[in-house]
Amino acid sequence: AVCVDRSEHLHDRQHFLDESARLQQQILRRFEVHEELLQGAAGLFAVSGDVDEAQWRTYMGGLDLSRHLPGLDAVAYGLQVGAADLDAHVSEMRERGFEDYRVFPPGERASHVVATLIEPFNAINARAFGYDMYSHPERRAAMDRARDEARAILTAPITLVSAHADQAVPATLMFLPVYRTRIAPMSVDARRAALSGYVLVAIRIHALIETLMPVRAPGVEMAIEDLAGASLYGGETPESAEFSVEHVVEVYGRRWRLRMWSTDLLAGQPRSLAPLTLGSGLLLSLMLWALLHAAHRAEVRAAAMAREMTAALRTSEASHRAVVQSSAEGILTIDPHGIVLSFNRAAERMFGFCASEVIGRNVSMLMPERYRARHDGLVANFQRGGSRNIVDLRREVTGLRRDGEEFPMSLAIGIVDDGGAVGRLVGVIRDITESKQQQQFIRHLAEHDALTELPNRTLLQHRLEVAIAKARRESTTVGVLMVDLDHFKRINDSLGHQVGDQVLLQIATRLKTCVRECDSVARMGGDEFVVLVDGARDGDAITRIAGDIVVAVSTPMLVGGHELHLSTSVGVSCFPADGDDAATLLKNADTAMYHAKSSGRGHYQMFSAEMMRRANRKLELESAMRKALSSGQFLMHYEPQVCLRTGALLGAEALIRWQHPERGMIPPIEFIPVAEDTGQIIAIGDWVLRTVCAEARRMQQRLGQTLAVSVNLSPRQFAQPNLGELIESACREGGLDPQFLVLEITEGTLLKRSEQILATLDRLRYLGVRIAVDDFGTGYSSLAYITRFPVDLLKIDRSFVRDIIDDPADAAIANAIIAMAHSLGIAVVAEGVETAQQLAFLRERGCDAAQGYFFGRGTPAADFRLPSRYLPSVASDAPGSRRFAAVDGGDLF
Numbered sequence: 015a016v017c018v019d020r021s022e023h024l025h026d027r028q029h030f031l032d033e034s035a036r037l038q039q040q041i042l043r044r045f046e047v048h049e050e051l052l053q054g055a056a057g058l059f060a061v062s063g064d065v066d067e068a069q070w071r072t073y074m075g076g077l078d079l080s081r082h083l084p085g086l087d088a089v090a091y092g093l094q095v096g097a098a099d100l101d102a103h104v105s106e107m108r109e110r111g112f113e114d115y116r117v118f119p120p121g122e123r124a125s126h127v128v129a130t131l132i133e134p135f136n137a138i139n140a141r142a143f144g145y146d147m148y149s150h151p152e153r154r155a156a157m158d159r160a161r162d163e164a165r166a167i168l169t170a171p172i173t174l175v176s177a178h179a180d181q182a183v184p185a186t187l188m189f190l191p192v193y194r195t196r197i198a199p200m201s202v203d204a205r206r207a208a209l210s211g212y213v214l215v216a217i218r219i220h221a222l223i224e225t226l227m228p229v230r231a232p233g234v235e236m237a238i239e240d241l242a243g244a245s246l247y248g249g250e251t252p253e254s255a256e257f258s259v260e261h262v263v264e265v266y267g268r269r270w271r272l273r274m275w276s277t278d279l280l281a282g283q284p285r286s287l288a289p290l291t292l293g294s295g296l297l298l299s300l301m302l303w304a305l306l307h308a309a310h311r312a313e314v315r316a317a318a319m320a321r322e323m324t325a326a327l328r329t330s331e332a333s334h335r336a337v338v339q340s341s342a343e344g345i346l347t348i349d350p351h352g353i354v355l356s357f358n359r360a361a362e363r364m365f366g367f368c369a370s371e372v373i374g375r376n377v378s379m380l381m382p383e384r385y386r387a388r389h390d391g392l393v394a395n396f397q398r399g400g401s402r403n404i405v406d407l408r409r410e411v412t413g414l415r416r417d418g419e420e421f422p423m424s425l426a427i428g429i430v431d432d433g434g435a436v437g438r439l440v441g442v443i444r445d446i447t448e449s450k451q452q453q454q455f456i457r458h459l460a461e462h463d464a465l466t467e468l469p470n471r472t473l474l475q476h477r478l479e480v481a482i483a484k485a486r487r488e489s490t491t492v493g494v495l496m497v498d499l500d501h502f503k504r505i506n507d508s509l510g511h512q513v514g515d516q517v518l519l520q521i522a523t524r525l526k527t528c529v530r531e532c533d534s535v536a537r538m539g540g541d542e543f544v545v546l547v548d549g550a551r552d553g554d555a556i557t558r559i560a561g562d563i564v565v566a567v568s569t570p571m572l573v574g575g576h577e578l579h580l581s582t583s584v585g586v587s588c589f590p591a592d593g594d595d596a597a598t599l600l601k602n603a604d605t606a607m608y609h610a611k612s613s614g615r616g617h618y619q620m621f622s623a624e625m626m627r628r629a630n631r632k633l634e635l636e637s638a639m640r641k642a643l644s645s646g647q648f649l650m651h652y653e654p655q656v657c658l659r660t661g662a663l664l665g666a667e668a669l670i671r672w673q674h675p676e677r678g679m680i681p682p683i684e685f686i687p688v689a690e691d692t693g694q695i696i697a698i699g700d701w702v703l704r705t706v707c708a709e710a711r712r713m714q715q716r717l718g719q720t721l722a723v724s725v726n727l728s729p730r731q732f733a734q735p736n737l738g739e740l741i742e743s744a745c746r747e748g749g750l751d752p753q754f755l756v757l758e759i760t761e762g763t764l765l766k767r768s769e770q771i772l773a774t775l776d777r778l779r780y781l782g783v784r785i786a787v788d789d790f791g792t793g794y795s796s797l798a799y800i801t802r803f804p805v806d807l808l809k810i811d812r813s814f815v816r817d818i819i820d821d822p823a824d825a826a827i828a829n830a831i832i833a834m835a836h837s838l839g840i841a842v843v844a845e846g847v848e849t850a851q852q853l854a855f856l857r858e859r860g861c862d863a864a865q866g867y868f869f870g871r872g873t874p875a876a877d878f879r880l881p882s883r884y885l886p887s888v889a890s891d892a893p894g895s896r897r898f899a900a901v902d903g904g905d906l907f
């Protein structure tokens with residue numbers, strides 16, 4: 015009997031254990047079904063982003079929840095609303111037709127999770143509509159955890175808001191987070207940022223366990239308590255229970271203790287449990303099937319909804335695609351491996367490929383071979399999650415068309431966010447061939463001379479720098495040839511600009527024939543060209559080219575029916591001998607060219623150290639001259655001029671002196687040409703005129719006789735349009751009668767602009783000022799043009815006077831000048847008379863007046879005296895003294 019009892023006891027115990035295990039399993043499975051339900055609901059949000067009441071009801075209604083999931087009170091959605099957005103949220107809900115909508119409980123909170131969608135939306139559940147679940151600590155704790163862990167979490171036991179006080183039974187809420195991104199972000203911070211709300215189910219444990227009754231074996235009772243404290247279901251295990259078992263299980267974030275015990279009913283159960291087991295097993299299976307079916311239907315419904323949503327999405331995608339297709343910019347997408355996924359029409363047009371020919375192939379087919387390896391490297395790096403630098407920048411790259419033509423394109427790359435994974439890349443492409451061409455055209459304009467199409471100064475400078483760098487590497491020579499046409503201005507002035515332009519074009523062509531392909535011919539402006547000889551072996555090669563240029567230019571050319579004979583002056587500098595950089599080489603070539611000009615034109619001149627010294631001295635003079643005027647370093651000396659007939663003092667030539675504080679006296683022959691070049695002659699000339707007028711007046715007063723004073727005017731001074739006014743005011747201010755002023759100009763001045771010269775001369779004549787032509791005989795010596803201008807005096811240059819005794823040619827020239835001048839009614843003054851013989855010769859030939867060291871050197875105005883070697887003593891023993899005495903010197907000056 016003991017054995018039988020014992021055996022029955024063991025059997026009952028096993029039975030109890032089996033049943034309690036099954037019960038636990040059922041309960042846990044039921045929670046899993048709830049989670050599946052929530053996953054389906056969350057899926058709705060994933061596909062649509064936003065779900066309205068109608069969609070929610072459609073989806074939930076299809077699940078027939080009350081039938082399949084008894085015990086489930088509600089499925090809801092809690093929308094997360096920030097404090098700042100709360101009012102807007104309430105207004106929006108009211109606008110949607112919920113006129114009495116409010117969020118409760120009232121009170122200020124940083125964030126809210128408001129029940130906005132509830133199903134079934136019956137009278138009981140409606141009480142929770144607008145409830146801020148986040149206001150409640152237990153709910154809030156579960157939600158925060160669900161959000162951070164991205165999984166379904168149950169609350170500690172709570173009382174449902176919808177429940178009446180008399181129904182206040184323990185319940186739990188299962189929350190599943192919904193993120194704006196389809197997939198839960200990886201980090202907690204990102205999850206918090208991406209959260210849009212929660213889907214949740216409210217579960218009353220009593221109801222849930224009750225629903226298990228049909229499959230529950232009689233004789234097994236249970237209790238569930240949350241380890242955090244509160245009881246969810248059932249009471250204490252009775253003392254009388256024969257068997258009992260206890261498990262602690264983890265259920266969706268909660269730790270529950272499940273206690274099960276046997277009741278008397280268990281003892282009364284048949285020993286063979288097979289029928290019951292079978293029956294309950296069948297029921298259980300049916301029940302499970304129903305649950306699974308419900309869950310399955312949830313998935314099916316979600317899928318159906320997703321399809322609907324996708325269709326809607328597709329509509330928007332279709333319009334998006336239409337935009338992409340009609341875009342003028344080429345748009346293509348590639349996967350992280352560089353495989354083309356899409357290729358719009360503009361891209362088709364640009365590359366000449368159909369989308370179908372490109373999609374599925376590597377994007378590198380759209381770029382020239384030489385860029386492919388680098389591109390593959392970038393893609394590989396990108397795939398590894400390396401540099402994202404390629405994204406978002408617009409850059410210029412080269413594309414390859416189907417026909418093999420390369421073209422410049424501007425490319426911007428964007429990255430498509432595929433939920434945090436290495437996503438697709440979108441390339442937006444613009445064909446910039448045209449704008450490139452425009453840029454090139456503008457650049458061409460900026461770097462070339464409009465007339466000859468030759469490189470201009472800017473481009474030459476650049477090429478010269480490149481050539482120097484190359485020559486430095488290769489130890490070769492660079493030649494810079496400054497080519498300036500001689501007297502080109504005359505062609506322009508006499509034959510017109512059109513002829514001038516034609517000449518320049520022909521010269522450009524000729525210069526090009528003198529150099530190799532790799533050399534450059536540039537036009538610097540006007541009649542100035544520069545030839546750059548790139549990478550010459552030595553200086554000889556360069557001088558040969560310079561010689562060729564001189565010959566090429568001097569070959570007669572026919573322009574507009576005129577046969578023109580030109581010549582050029584070429585200055586040559588070489589790297590490295592004459593300069594280390596572009597600016598120095600150009601400057602030195604220029605110096606050499608000026609040297610070529612001043613030494614007779616029509617040839618080339620190599621730059622030399624001596625030229626450099628001279629150029630430097632010129633530079634020094636330039637800056638010193640600026641100070642000289644303001645600091646009173648200039649003064650005037652006066653050289654007496656004597657009448658060769660009467661021996662009387664006629665006047666004086668004013669000659670500028672520069673008393674430099676360190677360098678002593680600097681002769682005018684040195685600084686006047688520099689002043690003329692730099693334009694400083696204008697200011698200096700103005701000072702000279704004013705000083706001379708004032709000092710001449712004082713000399714006249716001191717010596718008690720009228721005295722004419724001659725002032726040298728350089729070509730630039732004479733070209734001043736206001737010269738008349740200037741002289742008038744200088745005479746007025748100095749108190750000198752203009753009739754005692756003689757202006758000495760050179761032959762060269764008269765040759766310049768005849769119309770303007772004539773006008774100026776007329777004006778001066780009108781004032782009473784007289785004009786002397788200085789250095790006569792050294793230049794063109796054409797008496798023909800002297801007749802065209804109102805000239806009063808001719809000065810025989812001292813270079814003729816010097817050899818007048820020994821050189822019959824100079825004597826003949828002096829003779830001729832005197833005779834011709836007199837025949838034109840012009841008086842003649844001889845310069846540089848140093849000896850009595852020279853004086854006698856000139857008097858003999860009828861020269862009217864003379865000046866020179868024989869009579870005395872120039873002195874400051876204060877020291878100016880009557881000549882010490884007075885003329886009559888000379889005159890007495892000179893031949894022809896009678897003619898000299900017969901003429902009244904007063905007529906001359």
Ligand SMILES: Nc1nc2c(ncn2[C@@H]2O[C@@H]3COP(=O)(O)O[C@H]4[C@@H](O)[C@H](n5cnc6c(=O)[nH]c(N)nc65)O[C@@H]4COP(=O)(O)O[C@H]3[C@H]2O)c(=O)[nH]1
Nearest residue numbers: 669670681682683686702726727728846847848866867868
């Ligand atoms: N060997 C020799 N030389 C004699 C004799 N008598 C006079 N001379 C010099 O010959 C030059 C005569 O002046 P220029 O032919 O007008 O030539 C002048 C003139 O073209 C220019 N110049 C001088 N002063 C001025 C000025 O105030 N303005 C301008 N624009 N040019 C000036 O500078 C040139 C040189 O002037 P300077 O050096 O003063 O030289 C003066 C004078 O000192 C002589 O018997 N033998």
